[in-house]
Amino acid sequence: VAKGNHTMVTQFILLGLTSEPKLQTPLFIIFLMIYLITLMGNLGLITLMKTNRRLHTPMYFFLCNLSVVDLCYSSVFSPKLLIGFLVEKKTVSYSACFAQHFFFLLFVTTEVLLLAVMAYDRYAAICNPLLYTISMPKRVCIQLVAGSYAGGILNSLIQTCCLLPLPFCGPNVINHYFCDTNPLLKLTCSDDHLNELLLVTFNGTISMSVLLIIIISYVYILFSILRIRSAEGRHKAFSTCASHLLTVTLFYMPAGLSHMQLGSKYSLETEKVTAVFYTLIVPMLNPLIYSLRNKEVKDALRKATANNIFASC
Numbered sequence: 001v002a003k004g005n006h007t008m009v010t011q012f013i014l015l016g017l018t019s020e021p022k023l024q025t026p027l028f029i030i031f032l033m034i035y036l037i038t039l040m041g042n043l044g045l046i047t048l049m050k051t052n053r054r055l056h057t058p059m060y061f062f063l064c065n066l067s068v069v070d071l072c073y074s075s076v077f078s079p080k081l082l083i084g085f086l087v088e089k090k091t092v093s094y095s096a097c098f099a100q101h102f103f104f105l106l107f108v109t110t111e112v113l114l115l116a117v118m119a120y121d122r123y124a125a126i127c128n129p130l131l132y133t134i135s136m137p138k139r140v141c142i143q144l145v146a147g148s149y150a151g152g153i154l155n156s157l158i159q160t161c162c163l164l165p166l167p168f169c170g171p172n173v174i175n176h177y178f179c180d181t182n183p184l185l186k187l188t189c190s191d192d193h194l195n196e197l198l199l200v201t202f203n204g205t206i207s208m209s210v211l212l213i214i215i216i217s218y219v220y221i222l223f224s225i226l227r228i229r230s231a232e233g234r235h236k237a238f239s240t241c242a243s244h245l246l247t248v249t250l251f252y253m254p255a256g257l258s259h260m261q262l263g264s265k266y267s268l269e270t271e272k273v274t275a276v277f278y279t280l281i282v283p284m285l286n287p288l289i290y291s292l293r294n295k296e297v298k299d300a301l302r303k304a305t306a307n308n309i310f311a312s313c
Helices: 021-051 058-086 094-127 129-135 138-163 181-185 193-226 231-259 268-292 295-312
Strands: 011-014 091-093
Touching: 011 094, 021 058, 021 268, 021 295, 058 094, 058 138, 058 268, 091 094, 094 129, 094 138, 094 181, 094 193, 094 231, 138 181, 138 193, 181 193, 193 231, 231 268, 268 295
Parallel strands: none
Antiparallel strands: 011 091
């Protein structure tokens, strides 16, 4: 579509992770395995928490939703990435690119907000155990999860709608494996300073707010754990938080590094490395973290496995 002296972009070319031909097949196999493990792990965890009544608690309700988000989140990137390893021309249409951008922001924001909700849940469970069932009824849990999704949709709509009016008149090569905000801003043929500022403001506000909630929650949790007299009680209390803390660290650090800096001052090669971690590796690791480090999940998994074995006999 012509506009003035420019030809408007109708499709983008994704450079992917690497242009080295010899690495395409090995990388396809590696990322296919990562995606399959992500699907099986998260679907397995969701099924386990839905079918085992002992896991029908607020903590596992939030964890179940985290697995749903991880499942959707990974599926936004993996299929296109895998296809890119098998074809020479890694093109994506204008509409498909912005659709991927929208869902990426939706799920990444929702995941960050869910991590804050899970931190508050651990605070309520450890600091006020006698009031836990009163302070976290099913209605409140649903509202907190719905609020996380609403925040994700709102942030995604605002940022995507700010990008859509911008003119893309060439070049159309995105130095990334998906349609992220910073690489897209680099391709606009207008002053993108306002959009960069908006990007940093929104992502910075959300990231810092979540970080503040998590830090405050764990400060109170730490003081509560230190007041527990028995070593066994302290260990049990801390073990319920360890998986969440590990998940926050693995997700929050690379995601925060990637999306709180101005595009003009940020290395896209560095961003691709950090993006692989929080878009593909973390969704695969979360089910493993919560199943291997959580006694209740391990017991439920053993019971489910035993029931299946007996049922097949």
